[in-house]
Amino acid sequence: MEKDIILKAENISKQYRLGEVGTGTLNHDLNKWWHQIRGKENPYLKIGDTNDRSTKGTSEYVWALHDINFEVERGEVLGIIGKNGAGKSTLLKILSKVTAPTTGSIKSRGRIASLLEVGTGFHGEMTGRENIFLNGAILGMTKKEIASKLDEIIEFSGCERYIDTPVKRYSSGMTVRLAFAVAAFLEPEILVIDEVLAVGDAEFQKKAIGKMQDISRGEGRTVLFVSHNMAAVKSLCTKGLVLINGKVAMVGSTEQAVNYYLSQDSESMNMRTFSSEYDKPEFTLHEISLNAFGKSSEDPLDEYQKIELTTMLTLKDSSKKLHLTLVLNNDAGEPLFTFSHINNDLKLTDGLNKIKCVFPEGFLNIGTYYLSLFIIENGKSALFIEKDIMSFIIQEGERPIGAWMGREPGFIKPRFEWSIDN
Structure with missing residues (x-):
């Protein structure tokens, strides 16, 4: 069946000269005009930086768009x-x-x-x-x-x-x-x-x-x-x-x-693997990852999912009595809450430990969050601390038409039990 194409963009590019209107100099204008009347290509199309606002660049020309094709x-x-x-x-x-x-x-x-x-x-x-x-x-x-x-x-x-x-x-x-x-x-x-x-x-x-x-x-x-x-x-x-x-x-x-x-956003990477610098005499920290229940860490997280947080750590000496404590912070650096497996009477054992924590369905609101990790010895002194050891994003979930589109106030979205007595 033949496609009914109503709009087609072919090799669309847009170049701007930074800080100026037009080319900015009479010399550039004359150069463009001279190439044009001879039927030659605009010489300034061969120069210019990619449109990356986070870098300084080397050219006064920038390609806001470059070779855009779609239908x-x-x-x-x-x-x-x-x-x-x-x-x-x-x-x-x-x-x-x-x-x-x-x-x-x-x-x-x-x-x-x-x-x-x-x-x-x-x-x-x-x-x-x-x-x-x-x-x-x-x-x-x-x-x-x-x-x-x-x-x-x-x-x-x-x-x-x-x-x-x-x-x-x-x-x-x-x-x-x-x-x-x-x-x-x-x-x-x-x-x-x-x-x-x-x-x-x-x-x-x-x-x-x-x-x-x-x-x-x-x-x-x-x-x-x-x-x-x-x-x-x-x-x-x-x-x-x-x-x-x-x-x-x-x-x-x-x-x-x-x-x-x-x-593509580095902040939305839901897994961090640790290098040899996290190999300590008492433990080795291997990996921290997040995933929606039943999905992999490569899939995005949204506001309505049950989320698993997994920390992989090798304990080298169980006599040290170590445990993990994590702090969840918002994007302003404010701590939202602290949580630890020790509250459930779970203890690390010698060898590899795969420590899992499950956030209830729909618990976290839309936004960017940062985890800080503390490894505590004997329940009182911090053997290891790293603030903002990893970050992740909770995106908007599927919402019915007519529902509010966007972020609601607050950082957590607990689902309380409600009842109405008539």
Whole structure:
């Protein structure tokens, strides 16, 4: 069966000169012009650093995007994920024709509506109603077509009381509500959305995700969705694209893309193997690992899973009466709680010990956590201490549509026993 490709990116690259607008010097401009009139390649395309914001680099040119290739079928929802600075917003601006690529081309079939940043395309001095007509006109719609959708747009946005008030007096949440309603209801073939859920409340998140599903599944239109909210990406998207340093690292199913993205972060490595420096006269520390129950340490951990923490240690002399104590800290370095196997009357024996601790299902909230390890002798003195011996990430789990998307307050999520007496 032939694919119905609605959007295709071919060899898309975008180069910027750091600290300058344009090339920055007359010499560079003349050099580019001279190559252009002779039909030769731009000489500055052969130079430039990879888009890695964490390094200083050696060139004044940087490739925000480099050789991006992908295609999207009609009705697909493509989730574009990556770290801050990976090139996600730059790619969406090129797809939306807000900026032009340095090299490559975009081929699309149909109108593209974009929601890139809060208030993009809105005029602050104009009312919400006037901005609806302005955005519709930009999308190529007639006044009659816009008027036919006006009531639906206003109702969905929840801004009816303020619709005749200048947009400059709207909060960021109100602005993004109205902008999303305009983009979604004016029936573009391709809807491009950049972090629309970031400033929305729970009610808006529910409505926005539901509307995006209706657009793609019910109406057969295409959505390109950028978000750092992995739960929203998993629940909404049918395919994922991972950007790392301005390059496509992988394209695949949503589950594959999210797992690949999380596995690239060194903090999400759920296993640490120790070298000979942890071989002490009294013990040898081999490994600490975490895994979701029934899975390996290579799989990401999420907020709803039962989690096993395993420490492998060889005790060389049982007369030393050693035990492990661990402290779990949050990403601000604050201790959350202390735990130890000695509280269960479990003792280390000579030889290899595989010490397991199980966190109950749904115990830890979303976030980054750090383990500190103490090896205690005779129950009172610390023989070995290492703060932040390893870190791990708890990611968002699968949530039903309509549930709050994002991190709730607190660091642990205990499941208490509840009852109601009527």
